[in-house]
Amino acid sequence: MSSTHLLGPQRFLTTAGAVVRSLDIEGPVATITAGWEERESDDGELDTVLDGRSQNLRLFGRMMDVLEHDEAVAAAALALRDAVDDLAGLYSIRLHHALDAVYALRRRKGREDVLAAASRDGIDAVRRLDQWYLDEVRALYSEAYATGAAGSSELWAQHRAEVGELLAGSSVLAVAGGHVGMLLRTMQFFSVRPPVDLPVVAWSAGAMAMTRTVVLFNDFVQSNGAAEVWDRGLARVENVVALPHARRRIHLDDRVRMQVFVRRFEGSACLLLDDGAKVAVGPDGALPPGARVIRADGTVGVVEAAA
Amino acid sequence: MTSPTTTVPTSGHQRKLAINRLRDRLATSDSGAVDRFLQRHSAPIIEGRYATFLWRGEAEEVMVRHRVVGLPDPLHLRRLADTDLWHATIELPEGSRVEYQFEVVRGGVREQYLNDPLNPRLAHGPFGSQSVAAASGYVVPSWTLPDPEARPGTIDSISLRSKALRREQWVRLYRPARFREVRRYPLLIVHDGDDYLNYAAAKTVLDNLIHRGEVAPLVAAFIPPGNRLVEYANHAPHARFVARELVPYLTEELPLIDLPDGRCLMGSSFGGVASLSTAVRYPSVFGSLLLQSGSFVFTDIGAEHGGGPVFDPVVKFVNGYRARPRVVADRIYQTCGIYEPLITPNRSMVSTFRDTGMEVRYVEARDGHNWENWRDRLRDALTWIFPGEQKFVYE
Numbered sequence: 185m186s187s188t189h190l191l192g193p194q195r196f197l198t199t200a201g202a203v204v205r206s207l208d209i210e211g212p213v214a215t216i217t218a219g220w221e222e223r224e225s226d227d228g229e230l231d232t233v234l235d236g237r238s239q240n241l242r243l244f245g246r247m248m249d250v251l252e253h254d255e256a257v258a259a260a261a262l263a264l265r266d267a268v269d270d271l272a273g274l275y276s277i278r279l280h281h282a283l284d285a286v287y288a289l290r291r292r293k294g295r296e297d298v299l300a301a302a303s304r305d306g307i308d309a310v311r312r313l314d315q316w317y318l319d320e321v322r323a324l325y326s327e328a329y330a331t332g333a334a335g336s337s338e339l340w341a342q343h344r345a346e347v348g349e350l351l352a353g354s355s356v357l358a359v360a361g362g363h364v365g366m367l368l369r370t371m372q373f374f375s376v377r378p379p380v381d382l383p384v385v386a387w388s389a390g391a392m393a394m395t396r397t398v399v400l401f402n403d404f405v406q407s408n409g410a411a412e413v414w415d416r417g418l419a420r421v422e423n424v425v426a427l428p429h430a431r432r433r434i435h436l437d438d439r440v441r442m443q444v445f446v447r448r449f450e451g452s453a454c455l456l457l458d459d460g461a462k463v464a465v466g467p468d469g470a471l472p473p474g475a476r477v478i479r480a481d482g483t484v485g486v487v488e489a490a491a
Numbered sequence: 492m493t494s495p496t497t498t499v500p501t502s503g504h505q506r507k508l509a510i511n512r513l514r515d516r517l518a519t520s521d522s523g524a525v526d527r528f529l530q531r532h533s534a535p536i537i538e539g540r541y542a543t544f545l546w547r548g549e550a551e552e553v554m555v556r557h558r559v560v561g562l563p564d565p566l567h568l569r570r571l572a573d574t575d576l577w578h579a580t581i582e583l584p585e586g587s588r589v590e591y592q593f594e595v596v597r598g599g600v601r602e603q604y605l606n607d608p609l610n611p612r613l614a615h616g617p618f619g620s621q622s623v624a625a626a627s628g629y630v631v632p633s634w635t636l637p638d639p640e641a642r643p644g645t646i647d648s649i650s651l652r653s654k655a656l657r658r659e660q661w662v663r664l665y666r667p668a669r670f671r672e673v674r675r676y677p678l679l680i681v682h683d684g685d686d687y688l689n690y691a692a693a694k695t696v697l698d699n700l701i702h703r704g705e706v707a708p709l710v711a712a713f714i715p716p717g718n719r720l721v722e723y724a725n726h727a728p729h730a731r732f733v734a735r736e737l738v739p740y741l742t743e744e745l746p747l748i749d750l751p752d753g754r755c756l757m758g759s760s761f762g763g764v765a766s767l768s769t770a771v772r773y774p775s776v777f778g779s780l781l782l783q784s785g786s787f788v789f790t791d792i793g794a795e796h797g798g799g800p801v802f803d804p805v806v807k808f809v810n811g812y813r814a815r816p817r818v819v820a821d822r823i824y825q826t827c828g829i830y831e832p833l834i835t836p837n838r839s840m841v842s843t844f845r846d847t848g849m850e851v852r853y854v855e856a857r858d859g860h861n862w863e864n865w866r867d868r869l870r871d872a873l874t875w876i877f878p879g880e881q882k883f884v885y886e
Contacts, residue, residue, distance in 0.1 A: 195886055222669060251673050262675060266748065273752060277850075365883040389885040400882045405705060405874060412882070428885040 188394060188420055191387035192461035193361065193429055199462055201233035203385050204356055211237070211355030218243040218370040219362020219389045234358065241350055243370035246343040250373075254337045261373075264328040268321060275317040276412060282310045283410050283444070290440050307447045314413040314448070318397070321415055325372070347374045354382065361388025361428065364400070368393055368415050377418065384420060388428040391457055394420045399449070401427065403435045411445060422469045423452045427478075430456040442482035453487070454478040509536050510543050510571065510578050517572050525576050534609035535624045542583040542624050544568060544591075545576065545609055552596035553577040556603070558859055559589055559830040585628035587857040588864065589830065590614050590621040614863050616690050621861070634699045635692050635866055641702035642668030646694060646713075651740060655731035656722075661715060662737065665694060666745075667701050667708035675748045677709045677877045678741060680733060682723065682758030682765050684713025690862035696869050704881035706873045710745055712737060716762075720801045723758070723765035725808035727772065730765075734773035752778030752821060755876050759783035759865045760833075764805050770819035771812060779822045779876045783865045787836040789813055809836075816843050822850040824875055826868040831860040 189203050204213060215231075215238045217224045224244040231238040251258040286306040292299055351357065357378045359367070367389050370376075378384055386394050396419035401411035427434065435441055446454055455463065456476040463475045471477070473489035507515075513528050529547065536543040546553045546568055554565035568577035583589065593605040606613060607622035614623050644667045653660045663684055667676070687693040693713070700706035714737070716722050722729040733756065742749050756777045758766040763785025770777050788798050789809040796806045823844050827837035834855070841853045852875055858864035 193886060248673070258673060262673075266675065266750070269748075270750070270752075361886045363880060363883050364885055365880070389883075392885065402882050405878075405881060414883075 187383045187467075188465045189383075189385045190391040190394065190421065190424075190426060190455070190457060190461075190463045190465060191385065192457040192459050193388050195459075197459045198233055199460065200230075200358060200385055200387060201235065203462060204234055204237075204358065207356060207383050207385075209355045209383065212239045212353065213237045213356045213358050214351055214354035215240045216243055216357070216359045216367070216371070216376070216390070217362070218247075219360060219364065219367040220244070221363055221366055230358075230360065238358070239350055239354065241347050241374075241376070243347065243374055243376070244366065246347070247370050247373050250337060250340045250343060253339055257337050257340060260328055260331050264324060267324050267328075271317065271320050271324065272412075272414075275313070275320075276410075278313055279310070279412060280410055282306070282313055286310060286444055287440070290444070304447075307444060310448050311450075314397075317413055318416060344374050347376065351376065351378065351382070357382055357384045357386075359384065359386035359390030359393060361390050364389035364392050364398060365414065368398065368417060371418065378420065388457070391428060392426045393417045395424050395426050395452075396422055397425060397449070397452065399425050399427075402433045403438075403441075404433065411448075421465050424465070424469075424471065425449045425452045425454050426457055427454060428457040431458050436478075436484055439482035442478050443480070446478050446480050446482065456484065508538055508541060508543060508580060510545075510580065513576075514571060517574065525571075525574050528576075529609065533611075534607060537583070537625070537627055539627065540582050540584060541580050542589075542626065543578055543580040544607075544624070545578055546593055546595070546607075547576050547609070548595070548597075549575050550577070550595050550597045551599070554594040555579060555591050556594050557589060557591040558832070560832055560834065561830070565594060583624065583626040584857055585626055587624075587626035587830075588629050588859075588867075589624045589626075590859055590861050590863075591624060592621055614690075614861060616862050617686050623863075626857070632867055632870065634703070634870055635696055636699075637695050638699050638702065641698045643698050644668050644670070644694065644701070646688075651736065653732045653736055655728040655736055656717065657728075658717065660717075660732065660737075663688060663713040663715075664741075665697060665709075665711035665713065667710070668698070669708070672746050674708070675746050675753075677707055677753045677755070678738070678745075678747050679709050679711040679873075679877070680737065680754070680756050681711055681713045682756075682762030683716060683719075683760075685715045686862065687759075687865075688713055691866035691869070693866075693869070696866065696873075700870060700873060701879065704879040704884055705870065706879045707877040708879075709877055710741070710747060712741060716765075719761060723761035724801065724804040725764065725768040726804075730769040730772040733769050734776045738776060750778070751775060755779040755781055756820075757781035757783070757872075759785075759862075760860065761786050761805070763787070764808065767812070767819070768808055771808075771817075774817070774819045777820050779824065780820045781872050781876060782823060782825045783868060783872075784827050784831060784833050784860050785825070785837060785840070786833060787840045788833075789836060789839075809840075813840075813843055816847045818847045818849055820849060822876065823852070824872040825851060825853045826865070826872065827853075827855055828858040828860060828864045829855050830858060833860065 194200055213234045217227050227240050289303045289306050392398050395417045398414045398417045399411050400414045453471055464472055471487045473487050475487045479485045534545045544555050553568040556565055566579055568579040570577055595602045610622045612623040613620040644665050647664050649662050650659050681687050701708050754777045756766045763782040766780050787809050788796050788802050788806050790796050827834050844851045
């Protein structure tokens with residue numbers, strides 16, 4: 185596995201160009217800016233940052249082209265989106281009740297060992313719920329692809345081949361932030377799988393898309409106070425939950441909430457990607473020393489160097 | 492009403508209210524003291540938890556008129572010493588917003604519905620304007636004000652021939668910015684549509700919240716009433732129009748999510764009754780209801796409801812629903828002003844709704860039965876009903 189670099193937001197502190205240059209690899213840099221949706225092609229500034237080497241894969245524009253010209257694919261895509269939205273709504277109802285139960289248990293007073301066991305099992309119930317949702321999403325995708333709409337569209341196949349060629353001819357892949365749902369949707373739509381030896385630099389939503397489990401979060405908006413699992417990412421980085429804009433979106437000082445969060449995603453590092461963050465993930469998927477994470481006790485800490 | 496010697500804490504020490512300091516000064520000051528006082532202070536004077544209403548002019552009687560439950564109405568002002576300045580001080584809890592007018596008796600003539608000439612702040616509604624007393628802590632939410640960065644949606648007027656209503660019915664149709672036929676949009680149907688647009692800044696609110704990603708891009712149908720007190724008071728033809736004519740028409744013409752949870756019906760006051768009664772008649776059409784200060788007047792014992800004849804069909808409907816509560820939508824977002832008389836029936840309806848199994852979110856605000864109250868609650872309501880993509884966006 186070649187290098188994967190996960191970065192924080194690039195709006196105020198641009199580090200992507202320096203990281204790409206530090207790789208010391210010549211050749212074109214394939215870029216994915218589908219998370220910008222309609223603004224996908226407004227990538228002049230990014231091209232400058234990448235020393236004029238960028239080649240935008242235009243995944244959003246290509247997907248719109250397919251959907252606008254192929255009614256069967258559009259109908260299948262809309263049906264899939266409706267079904268996923270419906271499923272997400274059901275998941276959200278169950279999740280909020282399950283998490284409410286966990287927090288209610290954490291507020292209770294009583295015999296500590298009994299409370300701890302109840303709390304552990306409550307969080308396990310949330311983990312099972314997350315897994316159920318991800319399995320159902322997979323099933324819906326499988327069902328949609330089984331309809332055959334994908335195989336019957338020449339336009340889709342043509343775009344898919346072009347994307348594959350561009351990617352194969354690139355030295356680096358840069359994945360920008362934006363709408364993580366659209367980013368994942370377009371990457372799945374064109375089966376984007378960066379080769380293992382292709383270095384990847386990804387930031388914000390792009391970094392989330394590189395992980396196995398994509399988690400949506402914003403503690404400060406009423407309607408979605410609970411973090412929700414959304415979909416599987418490319419799983420180029422295993423065992424990491426990427427949390428861009430953590431300071432702006434998470435109650436990091438709420439120890440109980442953070443403890444529940446970490447326990448819920450136990451087995452993965454909850455990686456904070458704030459402005460300026462640069463995390464070079466090793467070939468073994470390990471996070472480097474200094475990477476900021478939420479610890480099991482609910483505090484923020486850094487990954488220590490191996491002894 | 493508080494005593495004239497009330498003090499207000501300022502930076503750790505108690506300070507007399509401005510009106511009381513003026514009274515103290517009057518003994519030794521010249522006749523221009525009141526002029527200077529009014530130049531220094533806007534009205535009403537907000538000092539901590541207190542609001543002092545002011546009126547200047549010769550009169551036999553000066554009163555503040557309002558509809559705030561808990562405050563005396565009329566609220567009589569007193570003349571300050573032998574000046575022509577009248578005043579009354581009340582406690583106004585933090586974050587409150589109160590609409591009021593003056594009533595004055597001059598030369599034996601009673602003048603009513605006078606806005607406060609010393610207060611430029613006005614709220615507008617279908618029956619005219621009212622002066623506004625905003626307590627400390629209340630600020631007009633930024634998302635209710637035009638944002639040049641927010642791409643505007645469009646509003647088109649369309650007309651439908653309604654068999655149910657036996658007339659042409661106008662609908663103002665809101666499409667969000669970047670409207671695309673290949674997308675699917677939730678549908679929000681708004682009773683008293685023109686009033687929501689004109690007095691609750693509904694278009695600006697939608698533009699801003701959609702722009703910020705807090706609310707999903709949606710299509711909204713703003714419907715103005717015909718004979719409002721009849722059609723909104725549990726009226727079968729109105730419900731049929733909304734559920735069997737308007738929804739199918741819009742679903743046919745526009746790229747809408749054709750599922751109940753993609754639809755919300757909303758309204759305030761009698762519009763809340765219209766929303767609920769439509770959902771009762773057609774329980775599988777709307778996934779969500781947004782009920783603002785619903786006129787859910789009912790009687791548990793006896794027949795006196797105090798609302799007059801126009802409320803008779805409302806009371807009959809609400810009594811009937813309370814006798815046989817049932818699921819009419821998946822979710823209800825219900826709001827009411829703490830200062831309005833409808834607070835009691837609204838609080839009572841919360842458990843009635845919840846006990847059916849519907850998911851209910853209920854919010855109270857220190858405000859009254861007015862359009863700015865309903866405007867200020869829209870963000871929390873709409874982000875709950877149709878959450879936007881903000882949770883997906885990590886730039």
